[in-house]
Amino acid sequence: QVQLVQSGSELKKPGASVKVSCKASGYHFTSYAMNWVRQAPGQGPEWMGWINTNTGNPTYAQDFTGRFVFSLDTSVSTAYLQISSLKVEDTAVYYCAREIPTGTSNWFDPWGQGTLVTVS
């Protein structure tokens, strides 16, 4: 079945870096864009951006430029989110989600199970 499996929880100190992986299975990886969504404690989900799995070209939401990097390894159907110079306020659950394209009515299915990144 189509699924996204993310790497496990991370505990990092401020200033460190973290790399979260998202391994896809059950479908042709490069046929769908991959999105990243952040959910901080007690908050709703926040769209971080997406990566074109064909070209590797990333697009970042306004609040996620500079320290956030999306990348791919298509040979293992895996997307990555790297966050550098971690701050306490980066503490959140990070989700990858496959985007189903219909134009401006796109939705996300499936989602990964989430990776908790704690910065302390």
Added chain:
Amino acid sequence: QSVLTQPPSVSGAPGQRVTISCIGSSSNIGAGYDVHWYQHLPGTAPKLLIHGNSNRPSGVPDRFSGSKSGTSASLAITGLQTEDEAVYYCQSYDSSLSPWVFGGGTKLTVL
């Protein structure tokens, strides 16, 4: 502060019907963009429940239904079951902000 506004919580007894609202604005729902709904159980992947305002993916019970009118959308759940206890999120497109926007989530408690 989420772009789409949802009530923080709703509750109902088993067998009852509840609705969850999702209020947007003229740059998202009110502009005609579709609304999608997700069900999220703690520690699991959020699950697509409704897409395109009212379409249920295969496997989603017909107890779940969605609708949209004006600048808001609603998710209705009939015949409440204990396994429906979860957090529900709405999502849409926004023409003036980050393209994909979400509601803050509504926690459903089945009493």
